Amino acid sequence: MCEACNQKAEILTREGESRRSFLGGTAAMATAPLAAAALSSEAKAQEAASPLGASNVQSWAAFDTSGSFAPHTIPRRAAGPKDVVVEILYSSICHSDIHTYKGDWGMPTFPLVPGHEMVGRVTGVGAEVTKFREGDIAGVGTMVDSCGECANCLADREQNCLNGTTFTYNSPDKISGGVTYGGYSKKIVVKEDFALRIPPGVDLAGFAPLLCAGITTFSPLNHWDLQPGQRYGVIGMGGLGHLAVKLAAAKGAEVVVFTTSKDKLEDAKSFGASEAYLWSDEDAMRRQMGSFDLMLSTVPVAYPMQPFLNMLKLDKTLVNVGALFPIEGAHGMMMGFGRQSLAGSMTGGIAETQRVIDFAAHHGIAATYEMITPDQIGAACEKVVRKQARYRYVIDMTKA
Missing domain, CATH: 3.40.50.720 (NAD(P)-binding Rossmann-like Domain)
Incomplete structure (x- = not known):
């Protein structure tokens, strides 16, 4: 957990004093089990009601290399102070998704939830977020984290992080453990530094493919x-x-x-x-x-x-x-x-990705696409392989 999260977690009592100090006192020692139970119950209630709380989310996953996708529930972490919660509206199919579930680049971790071209509505923002407000439209692309300190990260090349980029799916999740899950899902929680601003008035479905392609x-x-x-x-x-x-x-x-x-x-x-x-x-x-x-x-x-x-x-x-x-x-x-x-060459850094989004908006550019529903993902992937796509399949996640 980051330092900011630790600091925020220290202010949990109704009186405003540090929980650590409170539990360290003589009176608190006598009532610690009751206090801990009350705090746990209150935290769970708040988490369930809050858009920032941890949640289980509907997704569509591949369970083997055949490309047969089926509904699957995945966990999304509670949002930290620098996180944004995005309700995914549109997620498009990249050939990388197909290479991954087929094991062309090494056997993935199943169940696999692909998708690294997504656009959605911000439904929650952490206390320290400055880039987004609730109701804004945000995009998430090929990566969701990097160290932020190495020479490549400091040069806006987070995709080449010397300490390991966290890619949007099938990548070791350094925050929650396990692996990351992508945009073939209803919601994602991501650091604001890895979310992109989508300008108003654009074709949101047509802008999803800009996040990778x-x-x-x-x-x-x-x-x-x-x-x-x-x-x-x-x-x-x-x-x-x-x-x-x-x-x-x-x-x-x-x-x-x-x-x-x-x-x-x-x-x-x-x-x-x-x-x-x-x-x-x-x-x-x-x-x-x-x-x-x-x-x-x-x-x-x-x-x-x-x-x-x-x-x-x-x-x-x-x-x-x-x-x-x-x-x-x-x-x-x-x-x-x-x-x-x-x-x-491969994907670009976050600053350069924002640059292509703004360039496309200025010049009226969007992907040419065919809209599909989540139950059509498997069939659409096979059409991509057979070169029948014209030119991107975009999944309408509002139909999930």
Whole structure:
């Protein structure tokens, strides 16, 4: 428990004196069992009635690698002085959720409650919270805690915390014990430092995917400093890729999409791409050689990357944010002659995530999505795997 929580817990008697001092006195020693019972009963009553109290929450969980989701009750901790309680309205499906329950990155802890793209209404705030008030709209993304003290945290890169980031689900829970549970649920309790402000007037369901897909595709634009007029290639146009197109087009880049789905060619142009090509179009692929200032791969599985590396100008970079597996088909000699770079990136820090939210609100950008209800999660995940999503599935948690 943090120091602030200890301090607050010391003021528990009706007379306002320290509980520790009260229980240390002679009279208190004689009546300690009765006092403790009364305090325990009162605390439980207050906890049950308070929006800040611990609670059991409805969620939808995977119980094995098959992806069959079912209702499941999970515990949410009582809110501390710096916590906010968020009633989740919308939570979207990320391909990372699917990789996790399938065990692609190592066997998860079941029951697993995924979800790291969520938007909801603040229903409770701790006594020391300054960023939110009850009734505000907040978002929660890929992480819920970090040490806050290491060099990376101090540089607003909490996702790279040197002492271990706490991710939103299937991560060791340093506060409550066990593992963290994500946004396929009715409520979450999170430190205010890891909650994002959602501007008024936006499409809340369309903003949920910005909490992962948005920041994951926005962060490389900042780090590799994409400039207006530069040529930017987006490889794969699914949940991440379609937001990559929208965000880069809003920055004034010349966006070119490469997809394996013919029906996405026109979609790409409607999202802001100036050109779109099928991977199977060999002539078009050949014409792109040495023409890009920056490329982004959003494809969630490994594939030969050298044909796309060949499209980079001298000293330029292809950034992989999709396939979190061993990279295939990058040829050292060819990369050397072109002095091309193959880089990796992931989610951004909290400050940068707030930046993409504000950028999207300013430019009228939101995810393109299909709304589903919680009982459709399993089927929707399978459609994502089969590349049938257009382009994000958002779960309406108000239908839980």
